[in-house]
Amino acid sequence: MEEKNNKLYDWKKRLSSVHMYSITMVALALALGFGIYQYKQKLNYRQYLQNRFQQAFYEATTYVDNVDNLLAKIKLTKEPQQSAPIFAQIWKEAAAAQENLGELPYQHASVSSALKFLSQLSDFSFSMTNKAIDGLQLDEEDWEKVSRLQMYAQTLAKELNDIKKDINDGKRIDWEEVEKGGEEKLGKEGATKITGSLSEVSKQFQDMPQLIYDGPFSDHIERMEPRMIRDKKKITKEEGKKVVEKFIGKDKIASVKLTGETDTKAEHTIPVYSYEVVLKDQEDPTIAIDVTQQGGMVLWMLNYTDKEKTGKELTLDEARKKAEKFLEERNYPNMKASYYEKVDSTVVINFAPVEDHVIMYPDLIKVKVSMDDGEIIGFESLGYIMMHHDRKLPEIKLTEEEAREKIKQDFKIKKVNLAVIPLESKREVLCYEFKGEYENNPFIVYINVESGKQEKILQIIQNKDSVLTQ
Amino acid sequence: MDLKKILLLILSFAMIVNVLYAGWIYRVTPKSIETASYTWGSEGDTVRQIQQKLKQWGYLKGNVDGKYGYQTWEAVKSFQAKNGLKADGIAGEQTLEKLGIQVKKSNQNQGGGTSATNKDIRLLAAAIHGEGRGEPYVGQVAIGAVILNRVRHSSFPNSIAGVIYQPGAFDAVSDGQINLEPDESSLKAARDALNGWDPTGGATYYWNPATAKSKWIWSIPITKRIGKHVFGKK
Numbered sequence: 001m002e003e004k005n006n007k008l009y010d011w012k013k014r015l016s017s018v019h020m021y022s023i024t025m026v027a028l029a030l031a032l033g034f035g036i037y038q039y040k041q042k043l044n045y046r047q048y049l050q051n052r053f054q055q056a057f058y059e060a061t062t063y064v065d066n067v068d069n070l071l072a073k074i075k076l077t078k079e080p081q082q083s084a085p086i087f088a089q090i091w092k093e094a095a096a097a098q099e100n101l102g103e104l105p106y107q108h109a110s111v112s113s114a115l116k117f118l119s120q121l122s123d124f125s126f127s128m129t130n131k132a133i134d135g136l137q138l139d140e141e142d143w144e145k146v147s148r149l150q151m152y153a154q155t156l157a158k159e160l161n162d163i164k165k166d167i168n169d170g171k172r173i174d175w176e177e178v179e180k181g182g183e184e185k186l187g188k189e190g191a192t193k194i195t196g197s198l199s200e201v202s203k204q205f206q207d208m209p210q211l212i213y214d215g216p217f218s219d220h221i222e223r224m225e226p227r228m229i230r231d232k233k234k235i236t237k238e239e240g241k242k243v244v245e246k247f248i249g250k251d252k253i254a255s256v257k258l259t260g261e262t263d264t265k266a267e268h269t270i271p272v273y274s275y276e277v278v279l280k281d282q283e284d285p286t287i288a289i290d291v292t293q294q295g296g297m298v299l300w301m302l303n304y305t306d307k308e309k310t311g312k313e314l315t316l317d318e319a320r321k322k323a324e325k326f327l328e329e330r331n332y333p334n335m336k337a338s339y340y341e342k343v344d345s346t347v348v349i350n351f352a353p354v355e356d357h358v359i360m361y362p363d364l365i366k367v368k369v370s371m372d373d374g375e376i377i378g379f380e381s382l383g384y385i386m387m388h389h390d391r392k393l394p395e396i397k398l399t400e401e402e403a404r405e406k407i408k409q410d411f412k413i414k415k416v417n418l419a420v421i422p423l424e425s426k427r428e429v430l431c432y433e434f435k436g437e438y439e440n441n442p443f444i445v446y447i448n449v450e451s452g453k454q455e456k457i458l459q460i461i462q463n464k465d466s467v468l469t470q
Numbered sequence: 471m472d473l474k475k476i477l478l479l480i481l482s483f484a485m486i487v488n489v490l491y492a493g494w495i496y497r498v499t500p501k502s503i504e505t506a507s508y509t510w511g512s513e514g515d516t517v518r519q520i521q522q523k524l525k526q527w528g529y530l531k532g533n534v535d536g537k538y539g540y541q542t543w544e545a546v547k548s549f550q551a552k553n554g555l556k557a558d559g560i561a562g563e564q565t566l567e568k569l570g571i572q573v574k575k576s577n578q579n580q581g582g583g584t585s586a587t588n589k590d591i592r593l594l595a596a597a598i599h600g601e602g603r604g605e606p607y608v609g610q611v612a613i614g615a616v617i618l619n620r621v622r623h624s625s626f627p628n629s630i631a632g633v634i635y636q637p638g639a640f641d642a643v644s645d646g647q648i649n650l651e652p653d654e655s656s657l658k659a660a661r662d663a664l665n666g667w668d669p670t671g672g673a674t675y676y677w678n679p680a681t682a683k684s685k686w687i688w689s690i691p692i693t694k695r696i697g698k699h700v701f702g703k704k
Contacts, residue, residue: 024477031484095628102627105637109686112625119624179638217624262671266693269671269703274694282526288608288669300667304607304658306570308527341665344570348665366666380666 046176053175056103057196061160063097067121068157071150075143084132087125094122105179110198113205114156116217121149123215127425131214134453145211152208159201171195216424222268224426227389229270232295237261240273240291247298247330248287254278257285262293270385272299279305297385298330303377307345307370314371316340319347322374323367327351332365332384341466345371348378353388359419362387362428391420393430396449403432403447406454411445412437421446421456429455444469508561512538515603515653516571520561523569524549571654590630594618595652595660597634600642602656602699609697610656612670614663616701619674626674670694673701 014020070090077083098118101111128142138146167173173196210219235243241256255278262271270292277287286305291298314322320337327335335351336359351365364387368378400416407413413436420428431446442460447453458469508517517538524530524545532541543559550557553568561569594614602613620626620633627633635643642648652660670676671693678698682688690702 021474024474024481028477028481031481099627099632102632102636107686108625108636108639116625119628123624216622260695262694263692266671266691266703269673269693272671274669284526286526290669300669302608302611302662302667302669305526306523309568309570343661364666368665378662378667382666382668 050175053104054173056100057163057173060097060100060104061157061164063093063100064118064153064157064160066093067097067118068150068153071146071153074146075150080132080135080137083138084129087129087132091122091125091129094118094125098122105175106198107179110202113208114198114201117149117152117156117205117208119217120211120219121153123217124149124211124213127213127215145213148209149211152205155204156201159198163196166195214423214425214427218425221426224386226270226292226294226385227387228385229292229295229297234293235291235296237273239296240293241275243291243296243298244275244277244289247289247301248277252279254280254282259288270299270382292385297381298379299381299385301379302368303375305377307372307375309345310372312372313345314369314374316342316347319369319371319374320349323349323351323369323376326367326376327365335365339467339469341468342371343465346377347371353384355391357418358393358430359417359433360388360391361419362422362426387422387428391428393420394450396430398432398447398449398452400432403449403452404434406447406452407434407445408438410438411443418449419446423455431455507563508538508566509559510538510543516566517542519571519653519655520546520566520569523571591657591660591664592652593634594630594663595656596648596650597640597642598659598663599650599652599656600647601640602659602697603653605697605699607655607659608669609699610659611662611667612673612694612696612699612701613676614660615668615670616673616676618663619668619670619672619703623674669696670701671703673703675703676701 067090070086070093074083074086074090077086095118098115101118102115104111124145128138131138131142163173174194175196177194178196212218212220237258241258244256245253257276257278258273259276260274262269264271271294272290272292275289275291276285277289278285279287282305287301287303289298289301320340324335324337332351332353334354336354338350338352338359338361340347340349346368348366348368351367353360353363362383364381364383366378366380367376369375370377404413411434413434415435417433417435418430419433420430421433422428429446430449432449434445434447436443436445442462444456444458444460445454446456446458448455461468461470508520513536515536518534518536520538521530521532521534521536521542524542525534527549529549530541530545532539532545538561546561546565547557547559549569550559550565555564555568594617597617598610598613602610605613617630617633621628621630627636634640634648638644640648673693675687675690676699677687679700680698690704692700692702694701
């Protein structure tokens with residue numbers, strides 16, 4: 001004890017020597033220097049980020065200004081060939097504005113309607129460009145939409161330019177502040193407006209009317225109803241359980257548990273019951289499955305067990321046959337396999353029904369097969385449930401020969417089918433499907449049976465494990 | 471003397487803080503799988519994966535706890551014996567391969583792929599891994615589905631990268647967890663999501679009710695609950 005105290009005292013004495021003192025000072029100076037360096041680094045990064053945001057902001061403003069300007073000009077065009085180039089410009093400028101605005105650190109709630117507006121404007125202009133290219137006159141409804149879009153473009157351009165004016169008056173946008181200050185801060189009475197915030201736009205864009213046109217961002221897509229089940233009766237949870245048992249095979253199941261159901265308040269979604277299945281040789285659930293509340297159809301199923309490798313592997317043909325049998329037994333008749341992709345030891349195969357020799361591509365069903373033992377480990381039928389119905393097909397006005405003439409001459413056609421294909425707007429068209437080769441690469445060309453219009457070109461990506469389209 | 475004492479005190483305090491801070495940084499910095507061999511005392515996600523597989527296939531009797539203990543060792547041994555490997559109870563590269571667990575080397579050729587849908591698998595899997603580690607498998611597919619639903623939605627950016635890196639959109643991007651090596655389960659979930667499986671009913675948002683700070687988020691109609699997350703669309 002005594003000795004220890006002595007040592008401690010000794011140490012203390014040594015520390016208080018001048019020598020030790022200077023070492024301490026040097027260490028402190030080093031720490032301080034390091035701190036300053038780190039701080040400067042941080043400032044540099046912060047500035048860099050601010051500059052990036054500033055750039056995106058200025059670019060967004062420029063593009064919105066251009067859009068506003070072009071929308072004013074387009075109303076002066078009369079013939080389709082006059083409108084087409086301007087619509088094409090709006091299409092591009094609006095997309096660039098959307099991209100830049102989307103990069104800014106706004107709270108999503110305050111900027112989402114402006115982003116939606118720009119997406120739709122760009123998409124709408126693309127569909128108008130196509131219409132004009134087809135030589136069709138824009139109708140009154142189209143022009144009404146243009147006017148309405150112009151109104152919103154003006155509002156957006158004005159707010160962005162007001163912010164720009166603030167900047168010119170010497171205010172700075174603190175993007176960190178913008179990111180943090182959400183609607184809470186803005187919502188309070190008397191709160192000062194953060195420089196750079198888009199509060200006006202988010203308020204005025206709230207009740208933007210629906211925009212319906214022939215494109216993927218049109219509002220009608222969200223509101224589409226599932227054709228297969230919309231008129232069907234609602235089933236109970238117990239009945240849903242029976243559907244699950246029948247789908248997977250009652251003899252394989254140890255237990256089925258309801259894990260949830262779609263909230264009744266959710267709009268534009270297919271209400272389902274969700275179940276979890278424990279198989280007989282397992283302890284834990286390994287299958288998740290959703291059954292639609294209306295009509296009691298299986299929406300999707302996933303078996304996520306990892307299979308122990310058996311060493312052997314099915315061929316793709318065997319796997320396809322397993323999937324075909326599976327579908328037939330579950331009352332999906334006449335399904336034809338089209339594309340597939342194999343990853344590791346599973347393959348996902350796309351199926352579409354064939355009715356009177358016409359392939360119905362919108363009514364898509366995907367089946368996932370394990371190549372280890374041929375078990376069906378996945379099923380997905382959103383396309384089928386949304387789209388499958390008795391179609392009244394349009395009258396075929398073009399012969400196959402006439403349709404062939406619409407395609408580039410050196411495209412070597414190998415196979416022809418009739419097919420209903422979905423366009424991006426989900427509009428369906430009946431087409432001749434020409435499969436063939438061009439410059440040694442496989443392609444599919446779709447020619448509309450009524451108008452002779454080339455609706456789509458697909459490139460087929462083919463390798464040893466998959467056939468996909470692009 | 472007193473001044474020196476104070477200085478000394480400050481300095482030693484600063485040093486302790488420094489050491490603690492360095493330790494903390496080291497702990498939270500994402501580490502990828504480096505050793506391709508696991509045995510007694512190993513811990514972490516890969517051990518958990520090993521245990522999960524062994525349990526599913528009936529080799530492991532104990533719990534999946536991410537700690538390589540006696541039961542795991544026994545299970546690995548019997549798995550090795552059955553699969554013609556040297557039964558030493560050490561999960562090395564060969565054993566991991568037989569278990570179907572990706573070790574780092576083979577992971578590097580994962581992202582490539584030739585098909586069109588493969589291009590963004592890696593990025594999507596990284597986002598799923600960062601956001602949904604520890605979630606049930608279906609919950610991981612659901613996170614992937616939300617990202618893809620956003621890509622198709624008009625009020626979000628129109629590419630997978632655009633959606634994932636949108637400022638403030640995902641916590642795992644903000645705090646850098648997206649740079650973690652995606653595990654096998656995330657890659658699988660990303661693939662299922664890209665192939666069209668959507669457990670969320672078309673949701674474009676999800677949040678964790680226990681930690682969600684924004685009041686606004688609760689104004690979004692809920693479609694589904696999976697694992698710790700609530701899914702919704704507006």
